[in-house]
Amino acid sequence: MKTMKYDKELLKDGKRIDGRGIDDLRDMEAKAGILKRADGSGYFRMGKTEAIAAVFGPRELHPQHKQKPQRGILQCRYNLTPFSVDDRKRPGPSRRGKEIGKVSEGALSSSIFLEEFPTATIDLYMEVISADAGTRCVALNAGSIALADAGVPMKGLISACAAGKIDDTPVLDLKGEEDMGGQVDLPIAMNADTGEITLLQMDGMTDIDEMDEMLELAMKGCEKVAEKQKEALMETF
Ligand code: CDP
Numbered sequence: 556m557k558t559m560k561y562d563k564e565l566l567k568d569g570k571r572i573d574g575r576g577i578d579d580l581r582d583m584e585a586k587a588g589i590l591k592r593a594d595g596s597g598y599f600r601m602g603k604t605e606a607i608a609a610v611f612g613p614r615e616l617h618p619q620h621k622q623k624p625q626r627g628i629l630q631c632r633y634n635l636t637p638f639s640v641d642d643r644k645r646p647g648p649s650r651r652g653k654e655i656g657k658v659s660e661g662a663l664s665s666s667i668f669l670e671e672f673p674t675a676t677i678d679l680y681m682e683v684i685s686a687d688a689g690t691r692c693v694a695l696n697a698g699s700i701a702l703a704d705a706g707v708p709m710k711g712l713i714s715a716c717a718a719g720k721i722d723d724t725p726v727l728d729l730k731g732e733e734d735m736g737g738q739v740d741l742p743i744a745m746n747a748d749t750g751e752i753t754l755l756q757m758d759g760m761t762d763i764d765e766m767d768e769m770l771e772l773a774m775k776g777c778e779k780v781a782e783k784q785k786e787a788l789m790e791t792f
Pocket of ligand 1: 731740
């Protein structure tokens with residue numbers, strides 16, 4: 556459950572600490588094809604949270620006993636780099652990182668035609684290079700660009716962003732201080748073309764009406780993220 560670590564007022568006269576309104580996303584930047592050695596790659600930034608992603612494959616999965624005869628698999632690694640946070644993070648795998656890798660596999664694989672690649676793996680590496688809340692969303696946004704850049708056949712791009720609650724008010728896309736001082740963080744991922752939600756997590760306490768409001772904010776946010784991802788991919792053609 557979320558605990559208040561900040562005493563500061565996060566919302567005043569409808570404005571947030573960085574001047575945003577309640578339904579404003581942070582400033583976004585997206586790029587495709589940033590890494591020469593990967594089959595596909597992407598970059599995404601929301602405010603001060605940045606991630607790069609690299610895709611390798613589809614390629615034969617080893618060891619063979621892990622292969623699925625009817626379909627390929629997607630393997631995701633999410634990593635918060637040691638230099639991405641204020642206090643240096645201990646390098647190497649963590650429980651949190653493994654969990655985010657797993658939920659990312661679920662969020663992205665439902666959009667990939669994995670049945671076209673029996674016995675294969677698609678490996679996606681998502682590296683958070685700067686963290687100021689929303690890292691799983693930003694990593695997924697970079698990851699989805701990388702999959703599309705690699706030419707992996709997909710039903711649509713997956714776009715992610717979080718809504719939350721600060722000072723008893725639902726808002727879109729929390730930044731670091733809002734995440735620490737806020738009451739709820741609710742990241743989602745969706746296919747913005749179909750409206751299909753592929754990830755929904757929540758930290759904190761809320762009720763069903765507020766949950767609806769946050770979901771609506773987050774879904775609108777994902778639509779804007781999708782536009783940015785598409786612009787980046789168009790630039791590589
Ligand atoms: O990043 P996201 O919101 O997806 O996940 P979180 O676990 O709710 O983390 C919120 C924020 O806490 C991150 O974005 C980082 O800014 C920070 N954090 C950190 O400083 N050190 C960690 N080991 C984990 C998170």
